[in-house]
Amino acid sequence: MNNEILLKTEYVTLGQLLKIASVIDSGGQAKWFLQENEVWINGEQDNRRGRKLYAGDKVSIPSVGTFLMCAKQDR
Known part of the structure; x- marks a missing residue:
């Protein structure tokens, strides 16, 4: 599943x-989920729930999907 998230x-x-x-x-x-599941942000594994995601960032969660952060003006 690939999804665009409009910021x-x-x-x-x-x-x-x-x-x-x-x-x-x-x-x-969130804390529990991130301890139990792999999350990849722009190709690097990260499990910090406070990690800031900006337009253009790509978040991949195996077995859940991939999410692309999009700014309002990108659409």
């Missing part, structure tokens, strides 16, 4: 992305 602000955190993409139900689940 309404300059950035979102990885924890916010997980909630926006309906990977988790609440922000409190």
Whole structure:
């Protein structure tokens, strides 16, 4: 599954992305999810829920999908 995430602000955190993409139900689940699952950001593994994601960043979560951050003006 490949999805574009339209950013309404300059950035979102990885924890916010997980909630926006309906990977988790609440922000409190982000820490647990990131401890149990691999997440790749621009080809590098990362598990920091506070990691800032900007337009152009690509987030891949095996068995969930790939998400591309897009700015409003990119569309």
